[in-house]
Structure formats: structure tokens, C-alpha cells
Amino acid sequence: METSIEQIREQALSQLKTALHPDEIKALSVRYLGRKGVITQFLRDISKLPSEERPEAGKRANEVKKELDTSFKEILKKIESQASAAKGRIDVSLPGRAVPRGFLHPLTLVTREICSIFIKLGFDIAEGPEVETDYYNFEALNLPKNHPARDMQDTFYVSDNIVLRTQTSPMQIRVMEQQAPPVRIIAPGKVYRCDSDITHTPMFSQVEGLLVDKDISFGDLKGILTAFVHQIFDKDTSLRFRPSFFPFTEPSAEVDICCIMCKGRGCRICSNTGWLEILGSGMVHPAVFENVGYDTNRYTGFAFGMGVERIAMLKYGIDDLRKYFENDFRFLRQF
Numbered sequence: 265m266e267t268s269i270e271q272i273r274e275q276a277l278s279q280l281k282t283a284l285h286p287d288e289i290k291a292l293s294v295r296y297l298g299r300k301g302v303i304t305q306f307l308r309d310i311s312k313l314p315s316e317e318r319p320e321a322g323k324r325a326n327e328v329k330k331e332l333d334t335s336f337k338e339i340l341k342k343i344e345s346q347a348s349a350a351k352g353r354i355d356v357s358l359p360g361r362a363v364p365r366g367f368l369h370p371l372t373l374v375t376r377e378i379c380s381i382f383i384k385l386g387f388d389i390a391e392g393p394e395v396e397t398d399y400y401n402f403e404a405l406n407l408p409k410n411h412p413a414r415d416m417q418d419t420f421y422v423s424d425n426i427v428l429r430t431q432t433s434p435m436q437i438r439v440m441e442q443q444a445p446p447v448r449i450i451a452p453g454k455v456y457r458c459d460s461d462i463t464h465t466p467m468f469s470q471v472e473g474l475l476v477d478k479d480i481s482f483g484d485l486k487g488i489l490t491a492f493v494h495q496i497f498d499k500d501t502s503l504r505f506r507p508s509f510f511p512f513t514e515p516s517a518e519v520d521i522c523c524i525m526c527k528g529r530g531c532r533i534c535s536n537t538g539w540l541e542i543l544g545s546g547m548v549h550p551a552v553f554e555n556v557g558y559d560t561n562r563y564t565g566f567a568f569g570m571g572v573e574r575i576a577m578l579k580y581g582i583d584d585l586r587k588y589f590e591n592d593f594r595f596l597r598q599f
């Protein structure tokens with residue numbers, strides 16, 4: 265026999281030391297202890313030894329066989345238990361999985377942008393109920409029952425006296441009832457009108473504003489609204505104030521901006537006028553101040569209102585109102 269049992273033992277144990285995977289240990293076990301393995305072969309070859317050497321060689325070979333078998337089993341058990349413990353652990357070296365990010369609806373984004381411009385101009389935010397009494401939605405705003413101007417708004421009635429607010433103006437009435445001038449607020453929120461076609465939805469978003477103090481003039485209205493337009497659109501956007509009528513303001517004006525699509529040359533968006541209407545405004549009607557107990561000899565004020573959908577359409581070039589309400593991710597995730 266060329267290789268002694270001690271050499272076989274040394275070799276097997278040193279190979280076992282470097283084995284890392286259960287498959288490597290199983291392969292070593294087969295190589296040394298299998299049916300055609302090194303030790304099995306050694307035991308077979310003992311018959312070729314002189315008869316006086318056979319008992320000792322057989323005894324030692326069986327001892328080594330047993331020792332290796334125990335060692336293989338122990339190491340295999342150790343490696344397998346380490347592998348199963350590692351299964352529950354986090355591998356910090358793996359690349360992270362991307363977490364899908366949420367995003368804001370374009371109407372939320374534009375409402376927030378409008379609010380932040382007015383906050384910088386010194387306005388506070390006032391929010392309140394979407395279900396209102398007839399008094400706050402109409403009466404207090406100089407729209408008594410049977411007033412022809414009530415026809416201007418198609419109203420969702422909850423009951424005889426309760427409506428879904430058709431504008432956020434009831435909020436300004438509520439604030440004025442609660443505090444004396446000066447008042448400088450904006451009222452953002454959803455409003456409802458019984459109207460549904462390609463250019464109207466039964467629910468839409470508004471931001472309205474109110475400023476009341478001593479010596480407030482139409483010049484202040486123009487200054488604040490011009491500053492707003494220059495921040496929400498381009499800083500050199502031209503605007504014009506066009507006489508209009510609202511029951512709650514006198515005088516009243518609508519605000520147009522130079523068409524941002526054609527720069528005033530005339531296009532499909534501005535119906536070839538070169539102008540786009542974006543705001544309604546005016547000096548608060550004295551009858552409204554009387555309803556909340558403000559002294560009309562001491563205080564004047566202005567108010568304005570805008571539809572957020574329209575501002576967002578112009579800012580982002582959105583061409584269809586329905587896109588805001590369809591909840592199509594391909595549209596919503598662009599903002």
C-alpha cells in the first residue's frame with residue numbers, strides 16, 4: 265500500500281477544513297467513505313499485507329473511518345445551521361428596492377401654489393363647510409330669495425334651506441361675523457353647481473379672497489391681483505380689468521390675461537380675442553358689510569374669486585376638464 269492510513273486521514277481533514285458548502289462535504293464523504301472511496305479501498309487492500317500487519321492496519325483504518333465520518337457529519341450540521349440562520353437576516357449589501365412615490369393631484373398643486381402666493385401677500389387661509397345654509401350661500405351675499413341673480417347659479421339643494429355651497433364666499437361671511445376688520449383671508453375649497461357639460465363639472469375647486477380695512481380702494485384690488493397674476497403666470501404677463509356685475513361686489517371687474525398660448529395674437533384657446541378670463545373681482549357691496557355688522561363709513565374692501573381648474577389648465581396646457589376627475593395615472597403622474 266503506497267499511501268498510509270495516516271496520510272489519508274491528514275489529507276481528508278485538511279480538505280474538510282477548506283470546504284464551505286454542504287455539497288463539498290457530501291462529495292468528500294463519498295470520496296473517502298463511499299463504496300469506492302479511499303478508505304473502503306484501503307480496507308480491501310489490507311488482505312494484501314503480511315498476515316501479522318493485518319489486525320493492526322484494519323483496526324487503525326476502522327478508527328480513521330469512524331473519525332472522518334463523525335467529522336464530516338459535524339461540519340455538515342454546522343454549515344447547514346449557519347445557512348438557515350442567515351436566511352432570516354437582511355443582506356445589507358443588496359441594492360435597495362425602489363419605493364413607489366406618491367404625488368399630488370394637479371388641482372392640489374395649483375391650489376397650494378395659489379394659497380402660498382396669497383400667504384406671502386399677508387393673507388390667512390379660512391376653510392369651512394361644503395354644506396351650507398341658504399343664508400350664508402345667498403342671503404348674506406346680497407342675493408335675497410327671488411333675486412334674479414340666483415339664476416346665475418344652478419344649485420344643489422339638500423333641503424329647502426340647505427345647499428351644497430355654490431362658491432366659497434360663505435366662509436368670508438363666517439369670518440367677518442367672528443372678527444372685526446382688518447380681514448385678509450383666502451378661502452380655498454370645493455364648490456358644487458348643478459351643471460355638467462364639456463366645460464362644466466358638478467364639482468369644482470375655487471379660491472376666493474377678501475380684504476377689508478380702512479381706506480381700501482380699487483387701486484389696492486388691482487395691485488394685489490396684478491402681483492398674484494405675475495407670480496402664478498409669467499412676471500411680465502399683461503392683464504386688463506373689464507367691467508362686470510356680481511351681486512356681492514360694486515363696482516365689479518373681471519380680470520383677463522394676455523393669452524399665454526398665442527401671446528395676444530389670437531388663437532383657438534382665446535377664441536381669437538387675444539385674452540383669457542381668469543378671475544372675477546370687485547369692491548365688496550355695502551349690503552354685504554351691513555349683513556355682518558361692519559361700519560360701511562369706516563371700512564371698505566375688495567373680494568375676488570377664481571376657478572382652480574381653469575388656472576391649472578392654462579398653466580399646464582390641459583385641454584379637457586374631465587382629465588381632472590378620471591384618475592388616470594398616465595395623466596396624474598406628470599405633474
Ligand code: 2U9
Nearest residue numbers: 433436437470512544545567568569570571
Ligand atoms: C364676500 C364678498 C364678495 C367673491 C367674488 C367673483 C367675483 C367671481 C368666479 C370666478 C370663477 C367664480 O369659480 S368661478 O366660477 N368668482 O367672479 N367672486 S367677486 O366675492 C365675494 C366673496 C365674499 C363676502
